[in-house]
Amino acid sequence: MRIINKKRADGTYIYESRYQQIAVEMAKKIAEGWYEVGEKINARSTIATAFNVSPETARKAMKILVDLGIVVSQQGSGTYVASREKAQLFYNRYQSTVSIQQIRTEITNSIRSQQRELERLSQLLDTLAGQTKRDHSTMSIVPxxxxxxxxxxxxxxxxxxxxxxxxxxxxxxxxxxxxxxxxxxxxxxxxxxxxxxxxxxxxxxxxxxxxxxxxxxxxxxxxxx
Known part of the structure; x- marks a missing residue:
């Protein structure tokens, strides 16, 4: 399964490293119950194969989940699901961050659009002023x-x-x-x-x-x- 980058409202994408994307997707699956609390997750077979990435990329994704307490790594035994609630919290925060980024992008695009419109209006006024000056040098352009x-x-x-x-x-x-x-x-x-x-x-x-x-x-x- 391949995760695409999140698409912004303006059609561009929010670029993230591959292992960060995988960590988000795994947290979502855990939150949705694809994996039970206490279930073992093998990074090499479960993640590397499913997401078609290298074992090192899979290890980095699991490291994020370990640091957040979503999974626990037991020496010599493997990695196990620790908390569905923490997985849901992590995924919700991620979604909120994406939404904020989208809103910020939309506001920025709106400001840029208004600036372009103002520049266009200014050009039209300059053109009108020049034409009016040629036609009637003393005529006011304000009715x-x-x-x-x-x-x-x-x-x-x-x-x-x-x-x-x-x-x-x-x-x-x-x-x-x-x-x-x-x-x-x-x-x-x-x-x-x-x-x-x-x-x-x-x-x-x-x-x-x-x-x-x-x-x-x-x-x-x-x-x-």
């Missing part, structure tokens, strides 16, 4: 927002009709309507009560947008003349 209420004189009119870029230097990049966002709205998108307009522009664009949307009703009549 401003402005809520439209029932008193807005542009309700029902389309973005295209307002000529916002020509009047304010701002560009509407999204319209938040309820819980939904309409990204890059076209010129036929109508302004509705409760909309939140997200726009980008230079430092003066915000004030111009406020002036445009909050201008008195008389201005509308002047525009239509």
């Amino acid at each position: 401003y927002d402005m809520r439209v209420d029932e008193n807005c004189r542009f309700l029902g009119r389309t973005i295209g009709e307002l000529n916002i870029w020509q009047q304010t230097g701002a560009t509407i990049v999204a319209v938040k309507r309820g819980d939904e966002y309409k990204m890059s709205p076209g010129p036929y998108e109508k302004i509705e009560n409760g909309d939140v307009l997200l726009f980008v522009g230079d430092d003066h664009s915000t004030q111009r947008m406020m002036n445009l949307f909050n201008a008195p009703e008389e201005l509308k009549e002047t525009e239509n003349e």
Whole structure:
């Protein structure tokens, strides 16, 4: 019987020496009752043959079990099972250690994944900043927002009709309507009560947008003349 290395959650393995693996497997068998307390275990025939290892590797595995009091070695007689409880305790502690190692690995992998995502986000922001700088050297890449209420004189009119870029230097990049966002709205998108307009522009664009949307009703009549 061959014992494989314990596999971590990330697909890698927890490497242990062969005799340590055999000691764990023998402790498990003793705990499960494969061997009775007082039963003799011959390292050469029982372990070396069963696990296809050298007698020296089998001897080292038994040495671990002797040191833990799971088996006892009697001079000139052989090795005997001494305690099923100690075998169970050793196996449980081993399993707990493996679980802790797996959790630690998963946490480490999660942190590394988040770091990669942050690096990717940083690269995207750098790309966006460079593109925005090329297109509009003075334009802010952080959108401003402005809520439209029932008193807005542009309700029902389309973005295209307002000529916002020509009047304010701002560009509407999204319209938040309820819980939904309409990204890059076209010129036929109508302004509705409760909309939140997200726009980008230079430092003066915000004030111009406020002036445009909050201008008195008389201005509308002047525009239509």
